[in-house]
Amino acid sequence: MLTASGLSITFGARLIFDDVTITLDPGRRVALVGGNGVGKTTLLECIVGRRQPDGGTVTQPNDMTVGYLPQEGIESTGGTVLDHVLAGAGEVADVHVELERLHRQLERIDDPDHDVTVAAYGEAQSRFQQLGGYALESEAQRILAGLGFAPDDGHRRIGEMSGGWRMRAGLARLLVARPDLLVLDEPTNHLDVDSVAWLERQLVDSTNALLFVSHDRDFIDAVATHIIELSGATATTYVGGFAEFVAEREERLEQLRSAVATQARQIAQTERFVDRFRYKATKARQVQSRIKALEKLDRLEVPTDDEVRARFRFPTPPRSPRVLAELDGVTVGYGQQPVLTGVNVVVERGQRLALVGPNGAGKTTLLRLLLGDLAADAGTVRLGSGVRVARFDQHQAEALNEQRTVVEEFKVGLPPTFAKNMRTYLGSFGFPGDTADQRVGDLSGGERTRLALGRIMVEPANLLVLDEPTNHLDLASCDVLEDALRAYPGTVLLVTHDRYLIREVATDLVVVRNGRADFHHGVDERLLAPPDPSGGPTRRPPKQSGDDRPRAVKTERKRQEADARNSQHRSTKELRKALLAAERKWEAAEATVADLQRRLADPDLYGDAGKVKAITAEHTVAKDAAERAMAAYERATSALDRAGGRR
Secondary structure (H helix, E strand, O other): EEEEEEEEEEOOOOOEHHHHEEEEEOOOOOEEEEOOOOHHHHHHHHHHHHOOOEEEEOOOOOOOOOEOOOOOOOOOOOOOOHHHOOOHOOHHHHHHHHHHHHHHHHHHOOOHHHHHHHHHHHHHHHHHHHHOOOHHHHHHHHHHOOOOOOOOHOOOEHOOOOOHHHHHHHHHHHHHHHHOOEEEEOOOOOHHHHHHHHHHHHHHHOOOEEEEEEHHHHHHHHOEEEEEEEEEOEEEEEEOOHHHHHHHHHHHHHHHHHHOOOOHHHHHHHHHHHHHHOHHHHHHHHHHHHHHHHHHHOOOOOOOOOOOOOOOOOOHHHHHHHEEEEEEEEEEEEOEEEEEEEEEEEEEEEOEEEEEOOOOOOOHHHHHHHHHOOOOOOOEEOOOOOOEEEEEEEOOHHHHOOOOOOOOOOEEEHHHHHHHHHHHHHHOOOOOOOHHOOHHHHHOOHHHHHHHHHHOOOOOOEEEEEOOOOOOOOOOHHHHHHHHHHHOEEEEEEEEOHHHHHHOOOEEEEEEEEEEEEEEOOOOHHHHHOOOOOOOOOOOOOOOOOOOOHHHHHHHHHHHHHHHHHHHHHOOOHHHHEEEEEEHHHHHHOOOOOOHHHHHHHHHHHHOOOHHHHHHHHHHHHHHHHHHHHHHHHHHHHHHHHHOOOO
């Protein structure tokens, strides 16, 4: 159990938080929420020992392990992705590296110390098996797959990966290591909808302690057992998920408002007594007593969200054509590898389209096609006349000039007509008064995102393209952005992992998966909660309000859905048979590999160098066969998915 007691941090004359106490028991999953700049990341750094608090202590058992995933700047150990992930497993990782080295040496024909190498390889094999190494490698591959990595990505150099994929690899490393306390700072920022749902299941199934920061309401609601809110330099603990937090917080605030009102009446009554009898000698002692009581009184205050009650509001967009963009039979790829095939998408005036699907499926490619940034290999792309685009890229906040002040960065490229109202605009985006004169480099991640969003929202546009706009935002800013998007009369293309934002804003979905982009009218909750690829239950949908539709309507809808499922089941019968055959072949290949591994782990084998070499070669061939069988299984799975079948 880790306990943080009375923690306080001050930056200059500003008190960030004071007297914060947190207890993290096994099985407790705590979500830390609060506005941008209130100190959430700073508090995490105090918990994991990266920063010393100005006051208070953090105590933990000597044998307790703590794993930390920061928002950005994760360190790489070099090597492959799989090496990086397994490196979190301590001695097992060291033995794995040694096995790889000895295996390469065994393949050398001219090795003068072949017998010594064989013996060392046998000892390493035995030690690796004793430590559960083969199971650990399989677990690492499973976790990488759950976080969206392709089967071959484990053998890629981690230095070749983008920052977002390195963050995923860092998260996989922590999940493999299974520390006693897992501390995650915005873990969903670089994930897609599928990976977020998968991560929820892993965290809920864990029995270890968890402390995390997130702006994703669905993620908090699914994972958290407790919520701690940082506000007004203090921390308040709530029991339950996000829904319980909202209800309990409002109840607490209502009680506090009532207490503040009662105290205000008592203070006013006391002040009237003092004013009335201040100069009356017979009341002098009572007057002085009441004056001292007022001076010592601890005045109650109701916390406010004044740091972001920004008024995100889009200017009235210019008139747009009925069809803003259209893709007709489009195929596109990079090199010889197609990314999307036969895509037909029409973007009409007033639509709010959310693009969902795993990372790498082609969501960004689809956006680039629609905006004319990328030419199609086949088919036609048409952008309507008079379309004016405002675009927010998920890396836009990172591209801000850190040396400029907020107001200097905000006005770059803006027409001179905006100069007069510049600070008014900034105030509406959460940078009032002197905060507009801060250096961009001193802003939190959420404040940078708010600044970048504000910059694109100033000039009128009739097509708004947003790629992960909620990354690093706090919950209050997400609320304001949602309100602005719902009120926006133009057309929206939205890419986000935030299912709550999709549910609140989108009118329709485009599901990008397996080389296809399929339009779906409305927002089907099942498309936001994909099935577990490992065969586990589908993610629990968020809590909904009661459905008041008549029973007959619901019965008819269920009948229609059942008929559609039966029809789909019949049409995909052959694909499901092919998938079953591929799965059995894969299982048989894996069993062969496991049998050879058991034989290689037998110490008696290493008395015959020729037999060792033969079985080692056989093991290499078997592993290749297993990888081919797995690839065939993946192809069969993709074919069934494209046909809309159920596995």
